[in-house]
Structure formats: C-alpha cells, structure tokens
Amino acid sequence: MSGSLNPTALVRLLGSWNSGALPAYRELADVVRLLVMDGRIPLDVALPSERALAQTLGLSRTTVTAAYASLREQGFLTAGQGSRGRTCIPHRTAPVSAPGLAVPEGLLDLAYASLPAAGEVVHRAFADALTELPALLPGFGYEAVGVQALREAIADKYTAEGVPTTPGQILVTSGAQHALNIVLRTLAGKQDRVMVEHPSYPNALDAIRAAGCKPLPVALPLIQSSTSPAWDIDAMVATMNHQRPAVAYLVPDFHNPTGRIMSDLQRRRLTRAATASGTILVVDETLRGLNLDGVRTAPMSAYSPAVVSIGSLSKSHWAGLRTGWVRADEALIARFVSTRTVMDLGGPVVEQLAAARLVRSFAEPLDARLEELRNNRETLLGLLSEHLPEWDVERPRGGLTVWCRLPTPCSTALTMLAPDFGVRLAAGPRFGVGGAFEHYLRVPYTLPAAQLEFAVGALRAAQNKLDASPHLRRTLKSARPPAVAVA
Structure with a gap:
C-alpha cells in the first residue's frame, strides 16, 4: 500500500515521544521506527517533509533531518526524492543456505541462544x-x-x-x-x-x-x-x-x-x-x-x-x-x-x-551475567505481553530462551518472513520430531534491551503480515525454511 502521511497525523501517532532521556533526533527516530515495526505506520508510505514536520512539532529542521537520516541508516526509510522518504523494513541482502554461515548484515540472529564472552x-x-x-x-x-x-x-x-x-x-x-x-x-x-x-x-x-x-x-x-x-x-x-x-x-x-x-x-x-x-x-x-x-x-x-x-x-x-x-x-x-x-x-x-x-572460579562472572539475563528476561516477557498478547508465553526459570505458543500453526511461515523484517529465527519444528511444534517459537533473551525491542517489533510485523494474508500463511507453512545453524 502506498500513500503519504501528513504531519498532523504523524504527530498524533507519535504521542508523548520526547522524554528528554536521549537527544531529540534519536527519540524521534526511535518512535517512528517502532511505529513502523508495529504496523501503525504502514510500509511504503511517504513521511512528511522535514520542513513540515519540524514546523508541526515545533522543532528545528536540523533535528528532523538527523532523525530521518538515522531512519535511512537503519533501513526504515528510503532515500526518496528530497526529504520525502518512504517507510520500509530492513531486509536481508544474501540468502542463508546452509548451517554455520554468517548471518547477513542487518539481521538479528534469534536462532542462536548464546552470550558473548565474559x-x-x-x-x-x-x-x-x-x-x-x-x-x-x-x-x-x-x-x-x-x-x-x-x-x-x-x-x-x-x-x-x-x-x-x-x-x-x-x-x-x-x-x-x-x-x-x-x-x-x-x-x-x-x-x-x-x-x-x-x-x-x-x-x-x-x-x-x-x-x-x-x-x-x-x-x-x-x-x-x-x-x-x-x-x-x-x-x-x-x-x-x-x-x-x-x-x-x-x-x-x-x-x-x-x-x-x-x-x-x-x-x-x-x-x-x-x-x-x-x-x-x-x-x-x-x-x-x-x-x-x-x-x-x-x-x-x-x-x-x-x-x-x-x-x-x-x-x-x-x-x-x-x-x-x-x-x-x-x-x-x-x-x-x-x-x-x-x-x-x-x-x-x-x-x-x-x-x-x-x-x-566458575561463579566469578555469573553474578553479573545472571542479573543481566534476569533483566533481559523481564524485558522480553514485557515486550511480548505488550506487542504479541495473543502469544501464550511460558516463563522460564533459567537458561536463555522463552518458549512461545502461537495462536495458529505458523512457525515455519514466520521463519520464512522474518528476514524481511530484520531477524532470523529457528522454526518450531526444528525442536521436534515429525514436523511437530508449528504452534511454537523459541525466542532468546540474550540480546540487549534495544535489540529485543527491535526483534519483538519485527515479530509483530511478520505476524501482522500473516494475519492479513491467510493464503500466504498456508503457502509458507508447506515451504522448506532455509537451513540455519541453531545453538
């Protein structure tokens, strides 16, 4: 769907976006990015011009220009003509065809449940x-x-x-x-x-x-x-x-x-x-x-x-x-x-x-790591509850992952779509025998909070696309997802 968003409509969607915790251009870019990932700003929609949005928000044009530049750099806004970029989602630049290959640049890897070195x-x-x-x-x-x-x-x-x-x-x-x-x-x-x-x-x-x-x-x-x-x-x-x-x-x-x-x-x-x-x-x-x-x-x-x-x-x-x-x-x-x-x-x-x-000295790095993982777990559970309330999420007692029951048997379909929204997944059937667990998806909480927020936004966007296209869900369910390494 193509079209344009006028500055008044965008300001209404932004709500109370400027908390002062970060530079204004960063906060503006982050909120617009989340609105795109959440589906509240559709894809292929032209955002207001820098001048028009700056006037409506009461900001300097420099701030809006920096926010749009950040969105382009992250892959959420096309270059477009002048300042009228169109909304988009970062997508993978190379296929994943075999286990063990590096994740294409721009993708968050949710197939791996692992931490960086202590x-x-x-x-x-x-x-x-x-x-x-x-x-x-x-x-x-x-x-x-x-x-x-x-x-x-x-x-x-x-x-x-x-x-x-x-x-x-x-x-x-x-x-x-x-x-x-x-x-x-x-x-x-x-x-x-x-x-x-x-x-x-x-x-x-x-x-x-x-x-x-x-x-x-x-x-x-x-x-x-x-x-x-x-x-x-x-x-x-x-x-x-x-x-x-x-x-x-x-x-x-x-x-x-x-x-x-x-x-x-x-x-x-x-x-x-x-x-x-x-x-x-x-x-x-x-x-x-x-x-x-x-x-x-x-x-x-x-x-x-x-x-x-x-x-x-x-x-x-x-x-x-x-x-x-x-x-x-x-x-x-x-x-x-x-x-x-x-x-x-x-x-x-x-x-x-x-x-x-x-x-x-096994326990030496663990206190800090466990505290970080507890925070990440709460962040992920909160994001899933807010953005994907129809998913039934089991609270883990430890480890690195959350096991989610999906509302429909669409795990493979989500896995096929996810790279177009910036993440890589391991389909639920990878965790079972005989094609079981199409109703399930494993989501790790090993990533920092900002990346978890992006990941859940991507999952929401992919779920929205499936919900809007039952035929697509049926087609992708029978497809063979790309082979990926799982850890």
Whole structure:
C-alpha cells in the first residue's frame, strides 16, 4: 500500500515521544521506527517533509533531518526524492543456505541462544594459561582424555555439588555437542531407540539421527500453573518400561527450549526407572549454571552412578572456548576415549588450560551475567505481553530462551518472513520430531534491551503480515525454511 502521511497525523501517532532521556533526533527516530515495526505506520508510505514536520512539532529542521537520516541508516526509510522518504523494513541482502554461515548484515540472529564472552574473566584466563603452557611443551600435546588440570577442576566442581568425582571419571571434549556424539556412538547402535523430551535441543536430535538411532519422543506437558508438573514422568517411565530405549537424552536443568527445571523428586524417580529398564540416562547440564530464580536441585548423577553427565562452558562463559566434558564411571570413560580417538586425538591445550582457570572460579562472572539475563528476561516477557498478547508465553526459570505458543500453526511461515523484517529465527519444528511444534517459537533473551525491542517489533510485523494474508500463511507453512545453524 502506498500513500503519504501528513504531519498532523504523524504527530498524533507519535504521542508523548520526547522524554528528554536521549537527544531529540534519536527519540524521534526511535518512535517512528517502532511505529513502523508495529504496523501503525504502514510500509511504503511517504513521511512528511522535514520542513513540515519540524514546523508541526515545533522543532528545528536540523533535528528532523538527523532523525530521518538515522531512519535511512537503519533501513526504515528510503532515500526518496528530497526529504520525502518512504517507510520500509530492513531486509536481508544474501540468502542463508546452509548451517554455520554468517548471518547477513542487518539481521538479528534469534536462532542462536548464546552470550558473548565474559570478557575480562575469559581474557585473564587465557593470559594465565599462556604462563602455564611452557610446562606442557616438552610433551606431544595429544591429550585424548583431556589436560589433567582441567579434569581435576571439573571433578572438584562435581564433588562440591555433592557428587564425589575423580579426574578418572572426566573426559574433556570440544564442547557438549562433541561429547554427545561420542556418547551416542559408544552406547547406542544403529536403529537403537533414544528417548528424548519433546520438544528437545535441535542439535541433539540431529546427533541422534546422525548416529543411526531413532529418537523416541515423550511430550512435555503444557504448563497450566506454577504447581503443574514440568515433566510427564509417568509417560517417561512407561516408555522406558515398554520400549526399552538404549539411551535417554535429557535436559533437566533449564531445559532448552522451555527453560523448565526438573524437581528432585522427579529426578529420583526417573533414575530408578532407568536402572530398572536398563536405559542409560545422558544428562545435558550445559545450562545448569544459568539459574535465574535460585532453584536448588541436585545434579542427576547424585541419584545414580550410572548417569552420564555432559557439561560445557559455552553457555555460561563463552562458546568460543569449545570446551566441554563427560562425567561417567571410569569404565565408561575408557570406552568413550576409544570412540573419541576415531574422531580426533584431543583438544587444543591452551583452551583447556584457560578452561581449568574458569572452572576453578566458575561463579566469578555469573553474578553479573545472571542479573543481566534476569533483566533481559523481564524485558522480553514485557515486550511480548505488550506487542504479541495473543502469544501464550511460558516463563522460564533459567537458561536463555522463552518458549512461545502461537495462536495458529505458523512457525515455519514466520521463519520464512522474518528476514524481511530484520531477524532470523529457528522454526518450531526444528525442536521436534515429525514436523511437530508449528504452534511454537523459541525466542532468546540474550540480546540487549534495544535489540529485543527491535526483534519483538519485527515479530509483530511478520505476524501482522500473516494475519492479513491467510493464503500466504498456508503457502509458507508447506515451504522448506532455509537451513540455519541453531545453538
């Protein structure tokens, strides 16, 4: 739809826009941007001339000129003729065709739920690691089981959490995904069943399929209240008793994507049932440190020595460390090492020395990070409630993401449209088996407040476009979204 907006109509839409918290041109540009993203100013509409808007607002023309320039720079206003630019939305400049490709310039990436490095802490750990490196240089550098200092630090961390652990029970890996691949290839054969929560972490589902195994999904219940069970333990126990899966992959600590945490009672019951059925519980603890509500639970391995635990520094400290681990009994660790040496002969030594420092002082950066994440969570929940009230949003207890139920099965359609509005998404079905979760979308709160505001505005605009075009929703639902890396 094309047309123009007269200055009186725009001023009415702006409302009380000038709070004085920022320069006037910034505040004016921000409010116009939000009006465009919210759909209250349609696309391809010519804004008033700089002179006319300045006169109506009682501002200098310089202020309006700067605001329009900012909108053009952000991609919300075309160059146009003179000052009569037309409203638009930043759109992607290159297709995303394969996992792992860089996000095109101008897109916010909501497919990744990850944080930047805990800067000073990580930098200091690497500086310290370089001072320790000379002592290891006379060796060959192949550490298939991991550098001893890091294995000791991880073992001590488990012991401090009430799970006595020796360094011989630890295998250091190149991240949690590497750890899961090693575990699956050791414990599950071709066509073996692997029980998973439904929804689950997409990269774990991919690893299960890549190992030739069959994911066996058990649905998580809908949360109706704070007292409703977060896991359907009855269904999981029944599945283990009747299907006898070789392995169960679980994320009981701030589950990805829902942010739920499993109670101690549920953990105890699940480990007992796994022991009775011969199912090995593989527990992903990568998000355990991101405890936003201070919920106290014991690690799953506290209830059974047969539990295989996977951990990582990727979510708590920095994914660029590429450092993870497996905790299990020593006999299993020996088997995992044999499997690992077919894939690689060990991880980088300097990163492991730095990781040892970080594990020893694990909580050092967390207080500030958790406070930032709590603020981001509240910001995102507030924005979703205000701009997308028809979405049913589950409040996470920790972790990095919010799991949203959409009013219609349009997750893939939203994912296809989102880049045209400046964001990249991971469609709900990526988190499930058999095309499930078209009604759902995962939204991370790892971005700063201003970017979360932009992201929700983009989601609102994409939802508006779908609501206005039922035919488009049906067409896009059956389309195949571009492959994107998910974290």
